[in-house]
Amino acid sequence: MVHKNPSYKILFIIAFTLVGGVVFSQNNKQKQLETRRQELRREIQKINELRNENQSKAKSQLSLIEDFNYKISVLSNLIKVTNQQANLLTREINANQNKISDLRNELTDLKEDYAGMIVKSYKSKNQQSRIMFLLSSNNFKQAYKRLQYIKQYSDHQKKQGETIKLKTEELQLTNNRLLKQQEEKRKLIAENREIQKSLEEERKQHETVMASIKKDLNKYTAQIKEKQRESDRIDREIDRIIKAAIAKSNEKAGKSTSSSSFALTAEEAVLASNFVSNKGKLPWPVEKGFVKIGYGKQPSLVDKSLIVERNGVTIATEKNAKVRAVFDGEVSEIYKMKHINPIVMIRHGSYLTIYKNLSEVYVKVGDKVKTKQEIGKVFTNPSNGETTMSFTISKGFVKENPANWIYKM
Template identity: 60%
Template sequence: MHIFKHRILVLCLLFFSSTFVFAQGGKQKELEARRLELSREIQQINVLLSSNQSKKKSQISQIEDLNHKLSVRENLIKVTNQQANLLTREINSNQKQITENRVELTLLKESYAKMLQKAYKNKNKQSRVMFLLSSNNFKQAYKRVQYLNQYADYQKEQADKIKQKTIDLQKANIKLLEQKEVKSNLIAENKIEQKTLQLERMEHEEIMKSIKKDLNKYTAQIKAKQKEAKRIDNEIDKLIRDAITASNKKAGVKTTTKSKSFALTAEAKALAADFLGSKGKLPWPVEKGVIKLRYGKQPSPLDRTLTINSNGVRISTAKGEKVRAVFNGEVMSILKPRRSNPIVMIKHGNYITTYQNLGKIYVKKGDKVTTKQEIGEVFTNPTTGETILKFRIDKDDKTQNPSSWIYKM
C-alpha cells in the first residue's frame, strides 16, 4: 500500500510538472508572436514615415505619428521584458532539474557499481549451476531461477536508466544553453529599443515645446478638423437612416416611429449572419497600414483637455495603396462630400462598411463586391505626402469598433 501511494504521488508530480512546462512553453510562444508582430509594426511605421520625409507634414501629424510609434515601442519593450523574465524562470527551473538529475545519476551509477561488484564476488564463490543444484527441492530451485532472472532484469533496467538519464541530462544542458542565448539576445535587443525610445521621446518633447508656444492655434486646427469630420459623419448617418427607411418601406413594414434597423430579406439575413460570424477575422481594408487614430472618445495628443470622438479608425498607408472590401456585399452608396474626397459605402445585410478619403473609385452604386475586391485607391495629400484611409463599420444605425471586427487591428 505504501509503494502504491508513493507511485501515485510521483505520477501526480510528473503530471503537474509537465502541465506547468507546457503552460510556460505556450506563454513563451504567445509572447514571441506578439513581439514579432510589434517589431513588424514599427518597421511599417518607419517605412511610411520615411516615404513622407520629403513632404512638409504638420506638427500635429508629426506628434500623432510619434505618439503611435512611442506606444508600439513601449509595448515591444514590455513584451520583450516579459519574455526575458519568463526565460529566467525557465532557466532557473532547468538548472534545478539538471542538478537533481546529476545527483540521481550519481546515485544510480554508485548503486549499479555495487551491484556489479556483488555479482562478481558471488560468481567467484559459486556458479549459477551450483546455486541451483544446492536447492533442497524443486520448488526452491524454481524460486532461485526466478530470482536470478529478476536480478538480471533489474541489472539491465538500472543500466538502461543510467543511459537514459545521461541522454536526458545532455539534452537539458543543450536546451539550457539555447535558453541563455535567447535571453542574451532579448536583453541586447531591449537595450537598443530603450535607446531608440529615449531619442524618440526627446524628439516628441522638442515638437511639443514648439506647439505649446502657440497652442491656441493648434487647438483651433483640431477643432476645425473635428467639425469637418462631424459634418461628414452626419452625411453618412443620414444615408444609413434613409437606407433603413427605404428597406422598411419596400418590405411593407409599418411603424409609428422611425425604424432604426433594416428590414432584411432572407438573403440579406444570411449575409448579415456570415458577416457576424467573421467578427475578429475580417481582412484589413488595405493590405498594409498602421492605425493613427482609434475608435471612440480619446484625448487629443496636443491638448489633453480636448476630446476627440472618432466613429471609425484612421489608417496610415503607402501612396497608391488599393482599398479592399472587407466582406461580400453590395455598394450601397458613393458619397462625394464638399471639400472632401469620395466615400464608398458597402452593405452586408444590416452591416455597413464605409471607406473614406479615396482618390480613385473602381465601383459604382449597386455593384456586387467580394471579400478583398479592390474598390478604389487611397488619396495621397500632395502637400504632406500622407495617405490616410478612414474606415468605419455600422450595424443598422449604430457605429461599431472596427478593432473588434478586423483581424489583429
C-alpha cells in the same frame, strides 16, 4: 523480490502529468509571446517604411505628434512583450538548472548502486559458482527460489544499466535545452536594448515637437477643434444618408419608414449573419497600413483637456494604396461633399462599411462587390505626403469599433 507500492506509482503518474502540464503551458505561453513580438516588429517596420516614404514632405506638427505617439506605444508594447519572454525564459532556465542538478545527483546514486552490484557479483562468482549455489539447496523449492533470485538480480542489474543510460541522455538533452534557452535570452536582452534606444530617440523627438506646440498652444487647440467640427459635419451627413437608405429599404418592404434598422430580405439576412460570423476575421480595407487614430472618445494628444471623438479609425498607408471591400456586399452610396474627398458606403445586410478620403472610385451605386475587391484608391495629401483613409463600421446608426471586426487591428 521487491514489491512495488501501487499508490506510489499513482502518485508518480500524477506528478509527471502535472509537470508535463506546466511545461506545455509554458511552451504555449512562449509561442504566444513570440507571435505577438513578431506582430509588433512588423508593425514597427510598416511605420518606418511609411515614414521613410514621406520624409521629404513637411508634415504638420499635429501629424508628427500622432506619428510619434503611435510608434512610442508600439515600441513600449514590444519592450513589454520581450521582457515577458525573457522573464519566462529565466523561469525555464532556473527549472532546467534544478533539473540538471537533480539528474546529476540521481546519476551519482545510480552509478554507486550499480558499481556495488558489480562488485557483489564479482565476489559472489569468486566465492561460489552459481551452480554450486543451486546444488547446495536443501530441496527443489529452495533451488527454484534461488534460481529466481539469480534471474531477478541479473535483470535488476541490466535495468539499472539501462536507467543510467537513459538518465545520461536526459541530462544531455536538458543541458542542450538550457544552452539554447540561455542563447535565446541573450538575444532578447540585446534586442531589447536596441528597442529601448529607439524608444528614447522617439520620446526626445516627441518632446521637441511638443515644446514647439506649447509655444503656440492656442493655435493648435483651435486646429484640433476645427478638425473635430469637420469630422462631426461629415458624420452628420453620413447619418443622414444612412437614415435615407433605411427609410428606402423599409418603404420597399412595406414597413414603417421611421424604423432605425434596415428591413431585410431573406438574402440580406443571410449576408448580415455571415458578416457577424466573420467578426474579428475581416480583412483590412488596405493591404498595408496601421491605425494612426483609434475609435471612440480620447483626450487630445496635444491638449489633454480636449476630448476628441472618432466614429471610425484613421489608417495610414502607402502612396497609391488601393481600398478594398472588407466583405461581400452592395455599394449603397458614393458621396461627395464640398472640400471633402469621395466616400464609399457598402451595405452588408443590416451592416454598413464606410470608406472615406478616396482619390479615385472604381465602383458605382448598386454594384455587388466581393471581399477584398478593389473599390478605389486612397487620397495622398500633396502638401505633406500623407496617405490616410478613415474606415467605419455601422449597424444602422450605431457605430462599432472596427478593431473588434478587422483581423488583428
